[in-house]
Amino acid sequence: MSDQHFLRVDNLSKSYGANQVVKGVSFGFDKGEFISLLGPSGCGKTTILRMIAGFETPNGGAIHVDGKDITGLRPNERKLGMVFQAYALFPNLTVGDNIAFGLKVAGVPREQRRARVDEMLKLIGLPGYDKRYPYEMSGGQQQRVALARAIAPRPRLLLLDEPLSALDAKIRVSLREQIRAIQRELGITTVFVTHDQEEALSISDRVVVMNAGNIEQLGTPHDIYNRPATRFAATFVGHLNALPHATFGADRAIRPELISLSPRPDTDTTLVGTVSDIGFMGSVLRLKVDVEGTPLSIDTFNANAAPPQRGDQVTLHLAARDVLVLGAA
Amino acid sequence: MTDTVIPTATTARPRRLSFEWLGVAPFILFAVMFLILPTLYLVGAAFVGRDGQLTLDNIAGLFTEQILAAYWISIRISGASAILGALAGLAIALAIIRGRLPDGLRSAVMTFSGVASNFAGVPLAFAFISTLGRLGLVTIILKTVFDIDIYRAGFNILSFWGLTLTYLYFQIPLMILMIAPAIDGLKREWSEASQTLGATPLQFWLYVGFPILWPSFLGTLSLLFANAFGAIATAYALTGSSLNIVPILLYAQIRGDALQNPGLGAALALGMIIITAAANILYLVISARAERWMR
Amino acid sequence: MKADKFWSWLVFGLGAAYFLVPLIATFEFSLKMRRGYYSFDAYASVFADPDFQATFLYSSLVGLLAIVVGVLVVVPAVYFVRLRLPHLRPLMEFITLLPLIIPAIVLVYGYIRLYNSSSVIPFTGSALGTDILLTCAYVTLALPYMYRAVDTGMRAIDIKTLTEAAQIMGADTPRIIATVILPNILVAVLSGAFLTFAIVIGEFTITSLLNRPGFGPYLQIVGANRAYEPSALAILSFIITWGAMGMIQLLARFAPRTSARTD
CATH class of the missing domain: 3.40.50.300 (P-loop containing nucleotide triphosphate hydrolases)
Known part of the structure; x- marks a missing residue:
């Protein structure tokens, strides 16, 4: 100090x-x-x-x-x-x-x-x-x-x-x-x-x-x-998705807005899942996607195009540098 | 309340209305028979002479030395016991609620206040005779241990101060019971806000605490006044009919027409009502001004 | 902060002394009937007095009657005013304040003049009529306390929701009051009852002026004629009052709190 x-x-x-x-x-x-x-x-x-x-x-x-x-x-x-x-x-x-x-x-x-x-x-x-x-x-x-x-x-x-x-x-x-x-x-x-x-x-x-x-x-x-x-x-701060152990190892997590439904320049990992629920929150669309039995939340901005439907299969794109490692503390 | 509950409002309405009024009617009837009519009857009787004609003679009859003296000493005793009781009660209530005393003390004092505020009348007189009468414990201890003879110093349990001291026994607890909710209503944040703004505890009470308590204080004060003004049992048991206060005068009048004029008796009662009502109206006026910051 | 506490203790101590000394003095005096040493002779003398038993019984009976009448008059009125006739509320408040403003001696004077043996309702024409009048007078004296107790009880439970729930299940109004409202405000009603009892058991002014053989006038007569018995009676009265208040405290622990207080 x-x-x-x-x-x-x-x-x-x-x-x-x-x-x-x-x-x-x-x-x-x-x-x-x-x-x-x-x-x-x-x-x-x-x-x-x-x-x-x-x-x-x-x-x-x-x-x-x-x-x-x-x-x-x-x-x-x-x-x-x-x-x-x-x-x-x-x-x-x-x-x-x-x-x-x-x-x-x-x-x-x-x-x-x-x-x-x-x-x-x-x-x-x-x-x-x-x-x-x-x-x-x-x-x-x-x-x-x-x-x-x-x-x-x-x-x-x-x-x-x-x-x-x-x-x-x-x-x-x-x-x-x-x-x-x-x-x-x-x-x-x-x-x-x-x-x-x-x-x-x-x-x-x-x-x-x-x-x-x-x-x-x-x-x-x-x-x-x-x-x-x-x-x-x-x-405590913000929403967080726990990522599937099998692919990422234990205690790996990611914010919902850092998962994309379309490829991004920095994408280095993709996952395939099924849309299980769609929440429309105005400016943001919150999808629940089931990946290998792990539910993930994904936030995307609202766009004037038809949103995915329940049961659709989607490919998720994310970057390894966005993955958080949760410490033991 | 609108009738949104029952869809068949047209048929249900008259029946329900009658129930409502049937429920309230006994209360209203009771109030009319045992509060309003008797009072109005006396008010009317005060203006009727022995011959049945309307007259102001009875009212004029109040302005004799004996009756005026009785009113005056009644007002003084009621006023003194109300003011002293209100101040002492406020001090004790503040001490037990905000004085950082042990928690159990508060409920003990509140319970005792409930008892003592109802411990009026004849037994209270006995208690004070046993305490401060000529042979009372305190009188004798003061005389034998401290060599102070309070009766030779002019004290008498049958006097103004003796009666006031006795009345305080139910006035103080009544004040504690009535003012406690108001003190509880003082939010801790008000005192904290005033502290962070640099105010001393005295400044907090001066500008915030007491002004907020003021209407409740006044309301209770007027109630204490009326309470003492109409009290007779304690005074009668203590002094017999030797103390010339209005309730005792009226008691003697009812018992044996001591004034030898029923109209004058009614006028005496009217005077009592006017004085206790005036105390309450005064309170309403002052508190309406003091409470303009309230909803 | 230390100074704060000192003043609080000082105020409390002075108050405690003022309130305890008369009780101690009275108790001490009541034990002195037998010359030379303390005894309970004064109490024995009181209990052996047939007038004591008779007047106490009489006042207790009238007190109980007053409680019943008071509950019957106050509970439905408070219920309907809270539920359906809120515009009558200020009137109720005013009426229940009146007994605190109009002295008891004025009221009884009015009763005697208004309900004498030659009037339309000659209450004072017979002993039974006078007993009824005395009961009503006691109800009047206790009205402010009974009203507030019941009103507080009804505020603590949400009578509107309870009533509507009962109505949906098909209950009619008398049944709702008897089976839904009354059990829920029982504690409040009992508090009012004990308070009524404490107020009227030793009542002097009205009882004496209506010439009824009550406990209050008895106390006064003993006070005028005996030396040690009055002290014993004062202690007994204090214990009775304490008992009634203690019951209220005890009951308060069982009071239902089904809805949040808004005040």
Whole structure:
């Protein structure tokens, strides 16, 4: 771990009784990075976020932000912004007062607070909403206000605890893009906790894949997807086909979109199979093909031509360099 | 509710309607006979003179020194026991729910509150006589061990403070029971959000916690007030008819026409209704303002 | 955080002292009937008193009757209002709040004036009529508590789905209430019942003003004439109340939770 890292977590661990939920986790990130902690529920990602925020006390290890050890500080001394899954807006305060809350408790004069609130409302695309109460707004709007509230006091670090999980699928995508755009504009270092791999891959500079209290892999979304370091990382992120043992050997797998129905320049392996099912998902066609008793999923783009039918025999083309070797870990 | 369940709605409807109203009718009839009519009857009687004519004499009759004094001391005792009970109850509820005390303590306190809030009336008076009466345990211990004679210092269980202290025994638990759900309704995330925004615990309570509890607090306060204002058994058992509070005055009137004027008795009752209703209306007005952020 | 805990303990300790000291003092006093040493003589004296037995029995009987009437009045009303007449809900809430606002002494005064022996319904004209009136008065006093208990019970189970399921199988409304709804809210109804009992067993104001030989007026008379028995009676009353509340706590563990609470 280099000392220049803006956010540094060293050998962090946390237990509840005999149950160790975070097992000596270390990582470091640069200023302005957007980081995701990705993993199934119970993997320790939320606990790490809550230790960074100061709501949980680690049993061991340290957290540094901007070169300073914040491990022993109270949450209200850490100068962080946090957005919660269930918005957590103060229901008795207007949108404007919610956004100004951090400034008010810091003693910022009223005029400056007003200016900052207007600036924030413009940033999140809700100008003129300052007199509304949270209950008068949709979930997506409330979460944008919660984001504005978190960044209004100019925190050193922005923590997002599954902020999109309570929203509809459509709003989820647009808000995720908006969060990323705002984060880029402000250059604020951000830690994003999610169990949704698509969210993590699409939004992050780097992703920490976690399982059972340990880091499985830390890398860019591209690395994580194309070069998974562990069996868990490979299976948790994206779909994966286990290839038939007889032809490829044990523990060989491939992504569904890397199998083609037609020859490609880099094709070096072909398989013959029978189409057993066809799933039409709009832009993508997912075929299930049975090869020597092994079911394989194949994603191809939708084309305006007649798709294969069930029972058709097809030839599958794939490249050996796309085959993943799943480690024992 | 629309009738989407039964396809033969036209034939089923009248029968079902009658069932609905048959189910609710006893309740309505009951409320009319035992709540609304008796109350309205008294309200009416307060405006009828001995000769059967409409009059305001009964109302005017309330404005004598004795009756006004009775109302005043009743209001003071009810107000003091409601406010002190609400504050103490809130403090205890906060301590057991959010004070990081052992888990078992909460359910123990809630159960005890259920008991103590119903432990009113005559037995409660006995308990406080045994405790703070002239021969009460606490009185005697204070006198023999600490050499403090509370009765010579002016305390009397039959006085304003004695009665207030006794009423607190059911007021505090009632507050705990009524405010606990509101405290449970304070989400952990609100406190966490305020912390990450740099607020101290005091600032959180000042700007968020107490403002959210305020309507529930006020509502319970007005209930505690009405509760104490109408209470008679405890006071009567404690003081006989020596303490001049409105319920005891009314009791004496019902028993033996002590005011020698049935119309005046009705006016006395009307005054009680107006005061407890006013406490509740005040609550509704304030909470409607305080709750404009709620759905 | 340490300071937090200190204040919590302090508040709890002060509260505990305020609530426990009178109980201890009363108990201690109740043991002092025999000069010089502690004895249960006061309790023996209470139990031997035929008036104690008679008034306690009388109040228990009227209390039980009040519970039955209360259930019969409240359960169908809450059921139909929740299911079919939701617009009556605010009215129900208002009516059930009234007994908390109108003092009992005002109510009984109204009863005495309205239902006297020369009125259309002369409840107070006979002992039986007065007993009926007393029962109804107790139901009224307990109405807010019975209503809330039953309402909470019906909210916890999804009565709409249960009713529709029963209707599809061909049950009619009385049968649905008796065989489907009531068993599912039994715990709530029993909670309301015990609460009713705790409220009315020692009721003084109405019982005394209707001149009925109840336990409450008996307590008051003993208090005015005896020295040690009142303390013993206070302890006994506390135990009875505790018993009723303890039953509610116990029952709460058996409450059905068939649907997620929405609040």
